[in-house]
Amino acid sequence: MSSSSESAVLQGAVKIAAPAGYCLDQSSQREKNDSLTSLMGPCSARTATKPALIALSIGQAGSGLAMVAGGAEMAAYFTSEEGRATLSPHGKAVQVQVVEALSVKDVFLMHVQEREGPSYWRAILGLKGRLVSISVKGAPHEPLAPDDGRAILNRAVAAMRRANLH
Numbered sequence: 518m519s520s521s522s523e524s525a526v527l528q529g530a531v532k533i534a535a536p537a538g539y540c541l542d543q544s545s546q547r548e549k550n551d552s553l554t555s556l557m558g559p560c561s562a563r564t565a566t567k568p569a570l571i572a573l574s575i576g577q578a579g580s581g582l583a584m585v586a587g588g589a590e591m592a593a594y595f596t597s598e599e600g601r602a603t604l605s606p607h608g609k610a611v612q613v614q615v616v617e618a619l620s621v622k623d624v625f626l627m628h629v630q631e632r633e634g635p636s637y638w639r640a641i642l643g644l645k646g647r648l649v650s651i652s653v654k655g656a657p658h659e660p661l662a663p664d665d666g667r668a669i670l671n672r673a674v675a676a677m678r679r680a681n682l683h
Contacts, residue, residue, distance in 0.1 A: 523680055526553050531575055531645055534680035536672035538566035551577040568656040569669050581643030588620025604629055624674055635660035638670040644681050
């Protein structure tokens, strides 16, 4: 992993930031059509940081308007067949179950279970007018306990908010 924990992206429109103990993987960053995907992971294998992969995506300018729908409508969408298909790595709704969906202030959170893999947490929020999705998964050989995944996700959301205060 890169040792960087914060970086300006999308021509400086947004900053991405990793929670304490995690670093940005600069080689994973992809900017295309005014949107971005990036990965974060533990800065070092020799720390007490839980092994987790943090995946981040930032939508185009204006995409944050999707958050206006609110938590109930987002929960209805992501628990529908179409919504579960968007969460599935293979686009198949039957492979994904939304175990829990809730709104915490202006962040929508989901605990997702993949049929062939470990569960993970995902947050969806708006930052600087853009839709931001953050997912936290454990390592294949060392899945995260749901409480640990949620705690890392909360820290990742807080890091992104702090980085984009101005």
